[in-house]
Amino acid sequence: MDVDDPSPRVGGGSGADPPRIRRLEESVVNRIAAGEVIQRPSSAVKELVENSLDAGASTVSVTVKDGGLKLIQVSDDGHGIRFEDLPILCERHTTSKLSAYEDLQTIKSMGFRGEALASMTYVGHVTVTTITEGQLHGYRVCYKDGVMENEPKPCAAVKGTQVMVENLFYNMVARRKTLQNSNDDYPKIVDFISRFAVHHINVNFSCRKHGANRADVHSSSTSSRLDAIRNVYGASVVRDLIEIEVSDEDAGDAVFKMDGYISNANYVAKKIMMILFINDRLVDCTALKRAIEFVYSATLPQASKPFIYMSINLPSEHVDVNIHPTKKEVSLLNQERIIETIKNTIEEKLRNSNTTRIFQTQLQAVNSSALTQVYTQKDKGTEVKMASGMKSQKTPVSQMVRTDPRNPSGRNVVRSRRNPKDACDLSSRHELLMEIDSHCHPGLLEVIKNCTYVGLADEVFALIQHNTHLYLVNVVNVSKELMYQQALCRFGNFNAIQLSEPAPLQELLLIALKDDELIGDENDEKLEIAEVNSKILKENAEMINEYFSIHVDQDGNLTRLPVVLDQYTPDMDHLPEFVLTMGNDVTWDDEKECFRTAAAAIGNFYALHPPILPNPSGSGVQLYKKNKDCMASGEHVDSTDEDDIDHELLAEAETAWSQREWTIQHVLFPSIRLFLKPPKSMATDGTFVQIASLEKLYKIFERC
Secondary structure, rough: OOOOOOOOOOOOOOOOOOOOOOOOOHHHHHHHHHHHHHHHHHHHHHHHHHHHHHHOOEEEEEEEEEHHHHEEEEEEEOOOOOOHHHHHHOOOOOOOOOHHHHHHOOOOOOOOOOOOOHHHHOOOOOEEEOOOOOOOOOEEEEEEEEEOOOOOOOEEOOOEEEEEEEEOOOHHHHHHHHHHHOOOHHHHHHHHHOOOOOOOOOOOOEEEOOOOOOOEEEOOOOOOOOHHHHHOOOHHOOOOOEEEEOOOOOOOOOOOOEEEEEEOOOOOOOOOOEEEEEEEEEEEHHHHHHHHHHHHHHHOOOOOOOOOOOEEOOOHHEOOOOOOOOOOOOOOOOOHHHHHHHHHHHHHHHHHOOOOOOOEEOOOOOOOOOOOOEEOOOEEEEOEEEEEOOEOOOHHHHOOOOOOOOOOOEEEEEOOOOOOOOOHOHHHHHHHHHHHHHHHHHHHHHHHOOEEEEEEEOOEEEEEOOOEEEEEEEEHHHHHHHHHHHHHHHHOOOEEEEEEEEHHHHHHHHHHHHOOOOOOOHHHHHHHHHHHHHHHHHHHHHHHHHHHEEEEOOOOOEEEEEEOOOOOOOOHHHHHHHHHHOOOOOOOOOHHHHHHHHHHHHHHHHHOOOOOOOOHHHHHHHHEEEOOOHHHHOOOOOOOOOOEOHHHHHHHHHHHHHHHHHHHHHHHHHHHHHOOOOOHHHHOOOOOEEEEEHHHHHHHHHHH
């Protein structure tokens, strides 16, 4: 039965007829589309500035009133608009940028859809004044709903075009109220103009509030990119920038060039500033931004974010510009390979350039067990307060203090030490890295690079999804391998964890030997083993400090540990076992085996083992009852009286387990995606187990 058939339904249910499908009026369609293209005043400014640049302008001026809701005025000295084109200027899908769909494959202009100006006329009042070269006067015309409200009127005009948008969103009450109640959009507009000014160094930009005598952005054309950055962001930013260039011209399917500037390790900021242009188009790339942030997290203090300017150029046919309503994002051919190449180049550049770092810190004490932050002689350190018995003290988040490293009061300027030899050039270390590459399982590498973290399945396994497959991943095994590889990758270039109180090696070793059943209860024998291992570590102190940032002082005290993974501190409850492993299991008389076994010991210590305290979730809370005699006898206890629970111990356990779960999701798995090269053994030893496949589930459901 046709939709338009008005006859009643026969033999159907008692429900009402389905609603009729109607064709929307063109004005409604256009207004809906306009709301997508012009989402806020800053969207309109970006579109208009890009039109000016496409017109070959050398000067672009922006004036804004009430955050752009009352007035947006963009003036340029470009080639102007032909008189005969004015009638269709603001109609939808009218453009001078392309004539056929195939032109999108080679499009070089920023605009191409012919929607921006049209959209503005459906949500605001638009007036255009323009003059082309050779004309004696210009023309001014007003537009509404895509058409001219009047014939073009002759007027005095200067070279180029001026577009004025007034009362933006006057007919979209909800949108206008939302913008009025939110923060002023003017800072977003200033940010856009600043980014354009850095990239288009041959164009003069200015941006000011209506009625203001001074522009908030005022840049002059220059031949130097650094001068452009200095004009917009200040000399303090330029001082800490280094130039970077990347090209991949040999690979026929991934030809690209990138040039730009990145901040070095001395740069300090609370928010990342990433200016990215792809084929001269201002865009965002979340994957690239995330990869760069991870690289910098190994170099900058935790509270700092980098400054990045990048200009990437690819063949036009490798870029799909038509994937976002506001052209904010683009899709690249071989995007993963391009990101990996850029990431590796930035990492190498930072390591080679940051021979000297200066940090200014202000230390603040919270309480005797608080976690405080210092920057040490070797790049960056995190001071961890150690209590008697060498057990780390967990600090509530609410009591942690982050200080401004640029605060001039109480500052401490420290230089990183100079490496006596270039550790990164050691052949043994390179051989171990080549072994990691040669043993990498390509299938598992694809899984971890493109997986989605689902959650923890139990204390050891986590769930991840890749395409239509669900996997169990052994968190302990995979974190141990990641830490081992990172120990070799960061070899000789670690940041540091500084212990607030030196930890005597011999005491740590005796703690580790205390419960060793193989040795027995002979205290003299344990003391002798502790002395021997302590002597070994002191004899090799210079080497392990230089290569692994494990510092042992002349008195035999452990004072510093390496930062193997950023934003992560190992469980200090396992520190005694780590010291014993370093003294007893490392092969000191063979360089390659020494590096391998030392990195393996570090990997085991830094792996995300379950906390020593039992998991308090579910029935595990019973383990924290004060009536330990009853628990030890195996007698069943049903009481859930709050007074029977050791709340202090329970709170410590809950904190430890929740911190581990957070670290697995937000630190471990993002790092695995970026850095881990899974060995082939992980495909067969139970580290990765496929437990479900969507295709097989469909077959099961089909049989049901």
